[in-house]
Amino acid sequence: MTFQPAEWPRKLRSQHWYGGNSRDTIYHRGWLKNQGYPHDLFDGRPVIGILNTWSELTPCNGSHVKELVEKVKAGVWEAGGFPVEVPVFSASENTYRPTAMMFRNLAALAVEETIRGQPIDGCVLMVGCDKTTPSLMMGAASVDLPAIVVTGGPMLNGYFQGERxxxxxxxxxxxxxxxxxxxxxxxxxxxxxxMSRSTGTCNTMGTASSMASMAEALGMALSGNAAIPAVDSRRRVMAQLSGRRIVQMVKDDLKPSDVMTKQAFENAIRTNAAIGGSTNAVIHLLAMAGRCGVDLTLEDWDRCGRDIPTIVNLMPSGKYLMEEFFYAGGLPVVLKRLGEAGVLHREALTVSGGAIWDEVKDAVNHNDDVILPAEKALTQSGGIVVLKGNLAPGGAVLKPSAATPSLLQHKGRAVVFEDIDDYKARINDDALDIDETCIMVMKNCGPKGYPGMAEVGNMGLPPKVLKKGITDMVRISDARMSGTAYGTVILHTSPEAAAGGPLAVVRSGDMIEVDVANRRLHLDIPEAELTERLSAWTPTHEQPKSGYAWLHQQHVMGADTGADLDFLQGCRGNDVGRDSH
Structure with missing residues (x-):
């Protein structure tokens, strides 16, 4: 099938590179022909960039993602497009030091410029792990060309000694x-x-599965995409259908700004509550909203999520895994429940070209022990709780479905660790003055402090407490927590310690009050003393002097606004720029 430019409602972006017979056009087109492409591929059919995060050092985006690309290509060819695979920055939480979160924004910047600077009319975002999903969506949002998400999918269930x-x-x-x-x-x-018996992302409702669900709830992936296991043949079908769909999206000029609206973000927040999703979703969605120009705040997370029951019975909050979630019907069932409860914006547009409700209204729940009835929810008030007070003026977050109910209102003596190294040096010492009534506090692990905000907030308990049979304590930090983790863990405390927030001046022996019902996090010292401590505070950590670490340190924003780089906020568009040849 040969496409003519006249068939399209506008001149395709790629034709600024490949259309016509000028010297510059022949320069661009002629070089690409060394790959063996026939001339008629450049005649006006849409060029689809398949942005591939496959890497042998990103196991969540391993060989299965590489294979899925071939299915996407097949779909693009079938729909009359011209697919080109483009490798992009792939940051893995499993391997990157000091933490992959430090490189999410670098990856997003690289993706943005990769899309903008090349002859691409639309893109397929091949994602998997907890960082590749938000970074590619952030980059695509900043360029605002038609884009669709294809995730690699979760691993199969693991079993050990008969236990899931x-x-x-x-x-x-x-x-x-x-x-x-x-x-x-x-x-x-x-x-x-x-724990890792097949290719794919974590098989719990960790950050990778949460972000796959966020992509679907936002409308940026085809319905059902989130939960299909990586090795299931239906994952390949989804990839091929997505390849077909992106070509039509280019023809319709259906862009991320049309899909990722305030209503879509509210749908995603409520979905995160219903699935018991990761606290990391807070930071990633805030960052994505910032790229879209959508006014999304921590208060929106509390407002939209606090009354949503957690109905997906998956680890770390429940007992099942993503494989069972898929068999039960996956995210469409959850979205249907939200719609029936009147808390889903049914008319929100998706990459399918239709409303989200039309995609999910006929979904069927095949296992009501995996996707629970509302009256049997893991918690009736799910979502992400936002706590504020003199210890966290900018807010801190907690995931109630992963916490111990008896600790949601607690007052305890602070045991303070100045940073992660201090924690590691002292936590196993039986002489540490700590018991289960104390509150563990860790500083200097936020966006500037770690640097990069590592997943160290779920501090392991001291052995002397574990040996009593105690499995949870209140823990507070400016760090993140893995979406696979659990416990009464208060995270993202803002402003962070390294920026001079109140967390920086907490001392061992101070009393701290946690009152989740009233959204309060309070350091129990006189206001005058807190003011005096803050005025005497000085930074303690050496600052990087060059390279990306320096750039990150200078420009990273707080966790309460998404921890993006300040100069990357907003959409910069997809202007083709000037041809230098």
Missing amino acids: VGSGTHLWKFSEDVKAGKMTQEEFLEAEQS
């Missing part, structure tokens, strides 16, 4: 069991392989 094993979640659990003397080191090593 969730990747990440059981890493934390088994590690604590070893320290408590309930599991041997040899058993821990034996369990390692069962």
Whole structure:
């Protein structure tokens, strides 16, 4: 099938590179022909950039993503497009130091410029892990060319000694069991392989699965995309259908700004509550909204999510894994429930070209122990709780579905760790003055402090407490927590300690009050003393002097606004710029 420019409602962007017979056009077109492409591929059919985050050092985006690209290409060819695979920055939480979060914004910047600077009319975002999903969506939003998300999918269930094993979640659990003397080191090593028994992302409702669900709830992926296991043949079908769909999206000029509206973000927040999604989704959606120019705040998270029951019975909040979630009907069932409850913006547009309600209204729940009835929800008030007070003027977050109910109102003595190194040096010391009534506090682990805001907020409990059979304590930090983790963990405390927030001046022995019902996080010292401590505070950590670390340190925003780089906020569009040849 040969496409003529006249068939399209406007001149395609790629034709600024490939259309006509000028010297510059022949320069662009002629070089690409060294790949063996026939001349008629440049005749006005849409060029679809398949942005591939495959990397052998990003296991969540491993070989299965590479294979999915071929299916996307097949779909693009079938619909009359011209697919080109483009490798992009791939930041893995498993390998990147000091933390992959430090590189999310760098990846988004690289993706943005990759799209803008090349002859691409639309793009397919091949994502998987918890950082590639938001970074590609952020970059695409800043350019605002037609884009569709294809995720790699979760791993299959893990099993160890007859027990269902969730990747990440059981890493934390088994590690604590070893320290408590309930599991041997040899058993821990034996369990390692069962945590990751197939390709794919974490099989719990960790950040990767949460962000796949966010992409679908935002309308940026085809319905049903989030939960299909990585090795399931239906994942390949989804990839091929997405390849077909992006070509029509280019013809319709259906862009991220048409899909990622305030209503779409509110749908995503409510979905995150219903699935028991990761606290990391807060930071990523705030950052994406900032790229779209949508006014989204922490208050929106509390307002939209606080009365939504958590109905998806998955680890770390529940007992099942993503494989069962898919078999039960996946995210369309959850979205249908939200629609029936009157808390879904049914008319929100999706990449399908239709309203989200039309995509999910006929979804069927095949297992009501995996996707629970509202009256049997894991918690009736799910979502992400936003706490404020003199300890967190900018806010802090907590995930109630992963917390111990009895600790949601608690007053305790602070045991302070100045940073992650201080924590590691002292936590296993039986002489540490701590018991289960205390509140563990860790500083200098936020966007500037770590730097990059690592997933260290779910501090392991001291062995002396674990040996009593205690499995949870209140923990407060300016860090993040893995979406696979659990516990009464207060995170993203803003402003962070490294920026001189009140967290910086908390001392061991101070009393701290946590009152989740009233959204309060209070350092129990006189206001005058807090003011005096803050005025005497000086930074303690050495600042980077060059390179990306310096750029990040100078420009990263607080967790309460998404921890993006300040100069990357907003949409810069897709102007083709000047041809230099």
